[in-house]
Amino acid sequence: MSTVKDIYSFLDVVAPFSTSAPWDNTGLLVGSETKEVKKVMLSLDVTSEVINEAIENKVDLVITHHPLIFEPVKSVTADTLLYKAVSSGVSFISSHTCLDIANDGVNDCLAKAVGLKNIKPVEEDVFLKIGEIEEKTEDEFVSLLKEKLNCNVLYNSTGNNIKSVAFCSGSGGDLFALAKDCGADALLTGEAKYHEFLDASFNNITIFSCGHFETEVVVIDCLKEKLQNEFKNIEFIKVNQKNVITCK
């Protein structure tokens, strides 16, 4: 028999919760450590639909990337996701920034999906790594990203060829200057602001923004496989969630 605590402990090895960013909120956020677990669902986010799906599928535990509670709460009323989560009897664990930076974590899965090689950490910021790809034109690199990540690509065209690529899954647009300092031709990330694109152009580096969801969802299969290998008697399923953003 396995408990929520057992899975928590395994995740703590995969991506130690103590390595989460100070502003983050990870670990067991709702539920009971001692509960027996037979079925687990993995999801990037917690939405009302995700909780419904958890209940319908009779799962005991939901493992999410983004935390169910972010700002500390002063009440738990019936119109909140938190109330719905607690009342469901399901437990919720969040593995967020600790999973972003872990070996084989979110950021590494992004690099793998795109085919980057010779991955190295960037000393100044744990969320940024740098890798290499066979030299390509800007257009060729955009095509590669669209194919591998199944996404739209926003970028500030500099016309430069791309060989050295810094990358940060999720929201990493503010890291372009650091990426440039590390010698990268480009920064691959999920979200960037207009002024970050502007400043990147002035600094002669290209930001390729491929979607917060699309640069993070790559971790789900990888994590599911690890968990299934460790807990053979537990059933692991993926949530049916799609990217909340439509682009037309």
Place this chain on the structure above:
Amino acid sequence: MSTVKDIYSFLDVVAPFSTSAPWDNTGLLVGSETKEVKKVMLSLDVTSEVINEAIENKVDLVITHHPLIFEPVKSVTADTLLYKAVSSGVSFISSHTCLDIANDGVNDCLAKAVGLKNIKPVEEDVFLKIGEIEEKTEDEFVSLLKEKLNCNVLYNSTGNNIKSVAFCSGSGGDLFALAKDCGADALLTGEAKYHEFLDASFNNITIFSCGHFETEVVVIDCLKEKLQNEFKNIEFIKVNQKNVITCK
């Protein structure tokens, strides 16, 4: 049919939630505004026993003085009172500092219990009021307090007679200097620290400390009566809670 919202609205008239202290947390802290209410329990505190009693008595709502959530929370796990409260399906409203200072609120009930007359507010601090009693020796005043509040009395004996009495239910020991400035012979409160007794002696004012619980519990019957008069079809009960502190 009455709902949680109806009772919330009535309490908001009795003691407007917006008058709570900035550091306080009052109002509907757990549960649903739209739930129908047939049975309500009143309690000074929320403890594990109080939640059990609420469940056993099948009450729909618990009204407490002290808030169920004080420090904002970042998780709701099974070893917390909050988890137990949310899972119980019962709603919880807290009327704390707003009830302390309301007309016929906690502090006024304390004055009434002891027999103070000519009650006047103190401009500098809403938690302090001042009243009068027929002049008594220190010993006579102690006897009166023990009889009316059924409590032990701690005080710094000054030998002064007592006629003008400032009062603050709960923890009000730090108000002795303001009480002195208002011309009071004594400060009646629920808790004071050793150094407050010392300083009060230097300032020639007597602090009579009668217990946090004993100076606040006087409000329960008064509030219950008001609610019953307004909501004739709802059953209001008092929790069976005793003071958590034993004195030997």
Place this chain on the structure above:
Amino acid sequence: MSTVKDIYSFLDVVAPFSTSAPWDNTGLLVGSETKEVKKVMLSLDVTSEVINEAIENKVDLVITHHPLIFEPVKSVTADTLLYKAVSSGVSFISSHTCLDIANDGVNDCLAKAVGLKNIKPVEEDVFLKIGEIEEKTEDEFVSLLKEKLNCNVLYNSTGNNIKSVAFCSGSGGDLFALAKDCGADALLTGEAKYHEFLDASFNNITIFSCGHFETEVVVIDCLKEKLQNEFKNIEFIKVNQKNVITCK
């Protein structure tokens, strides 16, 4: 003969600089108040290309939306836009958040471009206004936006019809909750983050994100016309700048 000061003073009537946000930096940022002005260029941003274009066109003054200096600087070295700007001899005025909120300013031009009627301010936030459009399906509204603003549209599909539209040009994704409180069916803005789309879905409001550049550039023609009417002897030109972001 007109000077930089004369144009500054006219802009100060159109959009008073003193109404800029406290964190903003507007007004005459580089150059000389007393210089004679014969030719003026208007631009949303200041980039290296914009300064080159100003020099080539022999303009005396550049009026920009986004400020040339944002973070206060401790040095002005040759590798900065600021050095290039000062050395060019051209003057630079920024009209940023004051123009966003002015009558006929950036936000109003956005509403006009899309065809919103009955525009009303939102008391809690000067950057947000609310208007109405003949009721449309989500798909119809997306088509309208694409046509009028010549942009891609990102949105969290809720399936709701759209009639009441809150709007904020530029980066306004964080205003969705306030928009919802004002009764809006949708928030029209230029940029929003993934988590803002997620939270908006939970709150049953649709964010339509049409591009920072595309929701702001609508002001340029309007401002140019106003200036030309006032200063008949000055030549006003628009910069040749395109949106720095390419989408594929």
Place this chain on the structure above:
Amino acid sequence: MSTVKDIYSFLDVVAPFSTSAPWDNTGLLVGSETKEVKKVMLSLDVTSEVINEAIENKVDLVITHHPLIFEPVKSVTADTLLYKAVSSGVSFISSHTCLDIANDGVNDCLAKAVGLKNIKPVEEDVFLKIGEIEEKTEDEFVSLLKEKLNCNVLYNSTGNNIKSVAFCSGSGGDLFALAKDCGADALLTGEAKYHEFLDASFNNITIFSCGHFETEVVVIDCLKEKLQNEFKNIEFIKVNQKNVITCK
């Protein structure tokens, strides 16, 4: 001949002033280092009566636990204890939190008075230590405390037997959670608040509160003996002070 400086230096060995809490104020607070000392008085507090007694007894130096000056002062007028102290010509040394935590200091004297064995420090907080006593029922432990410390005892009855006891002389009620984490059955201290008793009950640990004065006064005889052994030609006397708090 011995001076104030000599006694200061000896106290600095017994309980180094540099180990005082950052918010504390210890050392020579009033008077002169170079004055000759023939007679010294020891007292827990400084009150008007203590200064009178010092003058009547013609003592040269008063050693107190609680500091004569706590909040820094901006004036020294005739209605203050400080003015009276300076005008008396007597010197005043305070050994407060440094004495609390010293070997054979206040906290150790409390443990000794109650008969605790196997005393160990608690790493997380210098004011808390933990010791053991032959296992007793709650009632037996209360009786022991009343006998050894000559005090009233306030406690939140849990019904648990007592064997492992964390202890902190003076005001230590806020340390119950740390005491629990260290495996203690009980926290022995001088003062605790109502809400601390409540929370301790929820955490299944008993706070025994025996009086701020009673848990600290145990140090006076011990300190007097040490000083007399070191300074044979000086007369050391104890102040005649009683606990300022009466309990009825």
Place this chain on the structure above:
Amino acid sequence: MSTVKDIYSFLDVVAPFSTSAPWDNTGLLVGSETKEVKKVMLSLDVTSEVINEAIENKVDLVITHHPLIFEPVKSVTADTLLYKAVSSGVSFISSHTCLDIANDGVNDCLAKAVGLKNIKPVEEDVFLKIGEIEEKTEDEFVSLLKEKLNCNVLYNSTGNNIKSVAFCSGSGGDLFALAKDCGADALLTGEAKYHEFLDASFNNITIFSCGHFETEVVVIDCLKEKLQNEFKNIEFIKVNQKNVITCK
């Protein structure tokens, strides 16, 4: 019979203590309100010599400009001026920034000594006023200052004639920019820093620095006369203090 309180109250009319700067410390700093006063000494500063002179002259009260206590104190030991002051039995009142800005206060006495006319306050800073003098060359103005204030003059020579003079007794060098904005040709003050002289030159305004002591001591005779007129039965004397700074 007059008391310290009576003189305090008169000074509070001449220069209300409540108008002192927030960082200042004025009023009765040492001694007793109720003490009878027969002899009073006036002094700009409190030094060891001033206290000796007060004792030798058997004065009951010393009125000073600069406060005896500036930074709040945590001890009063024999090597401090404060200990000496308290032990002397003399009372000490400070009238500092409130006297600087009062009508006929320090700053006004400076203007009178130099012969400025048409004195007007400066709205932005209560410590600065502005007046006029018959137009003079820089050299003529320096000669006037040396004669009237009996001082050395430091100034950044601009060659400008002087007619409109802003002035601030004591340390006012940082006010040169405000003085310039008010249309002054010069700033007359007691102390200025090297970088303030430098910046003043760039701003084309002359700072004339005549000594902190010399620009303030002008108030003593004026204040002494006011006090003597009000309290005919008290003897008022001036301290024998000279400027602590020698210039060679």
Place this chain on the structure above:
Amino acid sequence: MSTVKDIYSFLDVVAPFSTSAPWDNTGLLVGSETKEVKKVMLSLDVTSEVINEAIENKVDLVITHHPLIFEPVKSVTADTLLYKAVSSGVSFISSHTCLDIANDGVNDCLAKAVGLKNIKPVEEDVFLKIGEIEEKTEDEFVSLLKEKLNCNVLYNSTGNNIKSVAFCSGSGGDLFALAKDCGADALLTGEAKYHEFLDASFNNITIFSCGHFETEVVVIDCLKEKLQNEFKNIEFIKVNQKNVITCK
């Protein structure tokens, strides 16, 4: 061929920029690292006259002690020194607090000029050092200072002989207490405030204040010589600047 970068690098060895005080602003403040340098001017300050002199002399680089930009700027308009500096095409490097504390830096040059021996650093403050001189009366020491530094001397006469001298070029009056703790008879510095002289007298130490300019200008010749030795093909000249302060 030498560039601005080459001279910067040499200065970084002479007085490492990274040792500047946190509030300071040193290094290349205006201009271009890659510019060729044929002629360099050295100056203590940057004033309008200094920039004019640089332009007239066709220098490529100005090295100053005090930084051209101190408070970070939000605009660069034609009425500022910064605008004039950038427009001049000249580069500006500041070596300020790093040069103050460097070996053979400003402070060391002051000691050398006055003839102090056995120079030792003071651990608590890098800006203060202490040295010795053959014992002199106060008057003799004043004469020495006037002769060696060609200055007026302000001092609080204590009558003490002078042998051990703490020193701090520029503004160091606030260091008198530390100087006293180090056993110095006197503090030699460039500027001190009236209240610092007063407090120094109470602490029985003499402050000799010889002028900010006069105690710093001693470094210019020394630095010029070092640079000329290193860069034989560059012409180094001194600015014609005088002390901005006149004393009469």
